Amino acid sequence: MNQWALILTAAILGSGAATARASEPEAASPAESNVRGAPSPNIGADRTIHFSLKAPEANSVQVAGGDGLGAGPFPMTKGADGVWSVTTPPAVPGFHYYWFVLDGVSVNDPASQTYFGYGKETSGIEVPEAGADFYAIRDVPHGEVRAKWYFSRMTGAWRRALVYTPPDYEKNPKRRYPVLILQHGAGEDETGWTRQGRANFILDNLMAAGEAVPMIVVMDCGYANKAGTAPLAIGPGVSRETIRIAFRTFEDVIVHELIPMIDAAYRTMPDRDHRAMAGLSMGGMQTLFVTLHHLDRFSYIGSFSGPVIPGINTGREPQGNTPEEFDSKTAYEGAFADPRAFNKRVKLLWLGVGTAESPMFRSSISSAATALQRAGVDVVYFESPGTAHEWQSWRRDLNEFAPR
8 A cells, every 4th residue: 555545544544433333224235336246335225334244253344435434434343154244324425435444454345346546456335326317327328438558758658548439439530529638636547537437427428418518538647757767656745846746747748748649549629729627636736737837738627626735836835725825926837817818718717626525625725716716717616515535526526517
C-alpha cells in the first residue's frame, strides 16, 4: 500500500466504530458489485449492508471503507461456523471502497469485485440510490470504450488512455465530434471513470435523451514523470513544489502528446471551441492547471472536488482557506485578471463539491468560487447534496456538466 493509501486508511480506522449489528437486513439482496453468485455483501431496502467473511483462525475482523459507509471501522462477530459478520448502519447511495481488517491486516473481500483505488486493487460496493438511474445501464444505444496505447517521449514510457466513442461513431464515418478529456483522482487510474464512475453509461443516457451532444471522451493516466526520473508521489504531506513538478509534466503530456495523438487517431473537432477538460479531486486540480495555462486549447473547464490549495496557482502563499487568499488577479498566472475577456473566451467554468466532503475541500472550493464571482468571472458552483469525497458526487457532476 502506498503512502497516500496508508494515511487515508489510518484516518478511517482512527475515526472510531459506529453501532452495527450482525443480523442480515430485511428485504436484502446481493450487491451488484459482488463477484458472480456471491450472496454477500447484501444490501437492505434501508441501505444497511451485511458483510461476512469466513476466517475461522482470525482473532478479530473489522470492515472499513469510504466515508459514505459510515463512521467505521465496524467490528464483526464470529459465528460457530467461523464466519464473521456485521450489518452496518444505512450507507450513503453510490459506490464505496471497502476492505476487511483481519488481525490488523487490511485484505480485500473475496466476494467483491476489485477496483483500482487507494493506489491498489480494492473491494468496492455499489449502494443503489432510489429514483436515480442516470448512471444505470439502460436499453439505449451504447458507445464503446477502447484502450489506446501510445509511447510518450516526455516520460519515456508507454501510456494507456481509455477512449469512449459515442453510439453513432461507426455509423457516421464522416462526422466529427467534440472531445472531453476526463481525469481520475489520486490513488486511482484511467479505469476509474468507466468502472467506478460509469461515465460511459451516464453519457449513453444523456445522448439517448438528447440532453448532450455526441462526444469523444478521453481518460488518460493522471501520473507522469519525466523520462529518467523517479515517479513522484502525490498525496497528503507532499510539498507544493513536488505537486508543481508532477503537474507540469502531466500538462506537457496532455498538450503536446495526448491531444495530437487523439486528433490524429479519431474523428475529432480539433479546435478549442470543441475541446473540454474535467476531472475529480487530483484530476480537478490538474484540469485547472492545464486548461488555465492553455486557454488557446480549451473552452470548457470542470473541476469536480478539486481542492484549491493555497500556494499552488492561487496567487498567494497559504495562510488558511479564506476567499481573500484566492487572488483572482494573479491566480493561475493571471488567467482571471480580465474577467470580461475570460468570460468571452471560456464557455464554461465549473467548480463542484459534495456537501458532506471535508472542510479542506468544501472551504477551498467554495472560497475560490466566491472570489471569482466577486471579481465578475462567470463560474458555475455546484454542490452534490449529502455526498462525500466519493464517486456519487462526481457522477452527479458529470451528469450536470456534460449537457452544457
